[in-house]
Amino acid sequence: MTETFGARLRAALDERGPLCAGIDPHAALLRSWDLPDDPDGLERFALTAAEALAPRVAVVKPQSAFFERFGSRGVAVLERVVATSRAAGALVLLDAKRGDIGSTVQAYADAYLDPASPLFADALTASPFLGFESLRPLLDTAAKNGSGVFVLALTSNPEGAQVQRARDEDGRTVAGGILDRLAAANAGAEPLGSYGAVVGATVGDSGEDFTAVNGPLLAPGLGAQGATPADVRRVFGAAARNVVPATSRELLRTGPSPRALAEAADRTNDSLRAALDAPG
Numbered sequence: 001m002t003e004t005f006g007a008r009l010r011a012a013l014d015e016r017g018p019l020c021a022g023i024d025p026h027a028a029l030l031r032s033w034d035l036p037d038d039p040d041g042l043e044r045f046a047l048t049a050a051e052a053l054a055p056r057v058a059v060v061k062p063q064s065a066f067f068e069r070f071g072s073r074g075v076a077v078l079e080r081v082v083a084t085s086r087a088a089g090a091l092v093l094l095d096a097k098r099g100d101i102g103s104t105v106q107a108y109a110d111a112y113l114d115p116a117s118p119l120f121a122d123a124l125t126a127s128p129f130l131g132f133e134s135l136r137p138l139l140d141t142a143a144k145n146g147s148g149v150f151v152l153a154l155t156s157n158p159e160g161a162q163v164q165r166a167r168d169e170d171g172r173t174v175a176g177g178i179l180d181r182l183a184a185a186n187a188g189a190e191p192l193g194s195y196g197a198v199v200g201a202t203v204g205d206s207g208e209d210f211t212a213v214n215g216p217l218l219a220p221g222l223g224a225q226g227a228t229p230a231d232v233r234r235v236f237g238a239a240a241r242n243v244v245p246a247t248s249r250e251l252l253r254t255g256p257s258p259r260a261l262a263e264a265a266d267r268t269n270d271s272l273r274a275a276l277d278a279p280g
């Protein structure tokens, strides 16, 4: 039987630490590495980052938008980044935040979560704002192929609160409803469910019980968006062991030296381990 994404992620986090290294090839970062903002520069940047980071972190998270901006040549680079990172032992979470009506969501599932696809990744980020059940084809395809889905719940940007903290007629927030549905989808999964929530490290006290999700909690916002390892600990409380804190720009700014990138990843992982292991 195929090992679940949740089981693979649990093992990777225990072995390599919690850090998720984002690969976001911003034009400004390419310039700061003395690379042209074109497909060749993108390739040098993204593969240098993948080769330096993927052997040491549990999860690599390429941001699809920065590859798509170069059209088919950019997507070809993304395919190489995914393959290089997986070959180095990292799990790849493709950050593309897909969401649509169910029949189109199935096509996204075929594109990203089917091992026969050139863009097959271990997991994909998804947007539930067309209705959580519209994501069902992604959840089912992930279950079939041992891959994962991370659903946006409380995003790290300040504008997210307007939608995500709105309340329904029972007084439950939109984000809370998404967490409840993830908890139902992960019920009984051991050691960890394969359906994760995206909850920014910047969100402060949300009043949510993240342990009930029984799945991974992707926490972007560390570094460039202002959150610290201590914030990650505060936001997630007793669910700290399931948190996967993500940082992109802060880490990538330490390049282009592969050694500097690797050392920065190790330092960040050490600080996160210390913060997340601390008593709550």
Ligand SMILES: O=c1ccn([C@@H]2O[C@H](COP(=O)(O)O)[C@@H](O)[C@H]2O)c(=O)[nH]1
Residues within 6 Å of the ligand: 022, 024, 063, 095, 154, 155, 156, 157, 198, 199, 200, 220, 221, 222, 223, 224, 225, 246, 247, 248, 249, 250
């Ligand atoms: O709530 C969210 C969901 C996703 N992201 C993505 O994470 C990275 C953050 O990059 P930094 O450079 O570390 O700020 C980026 O790809 C976002 O699209 C997020 O920030 N918040």
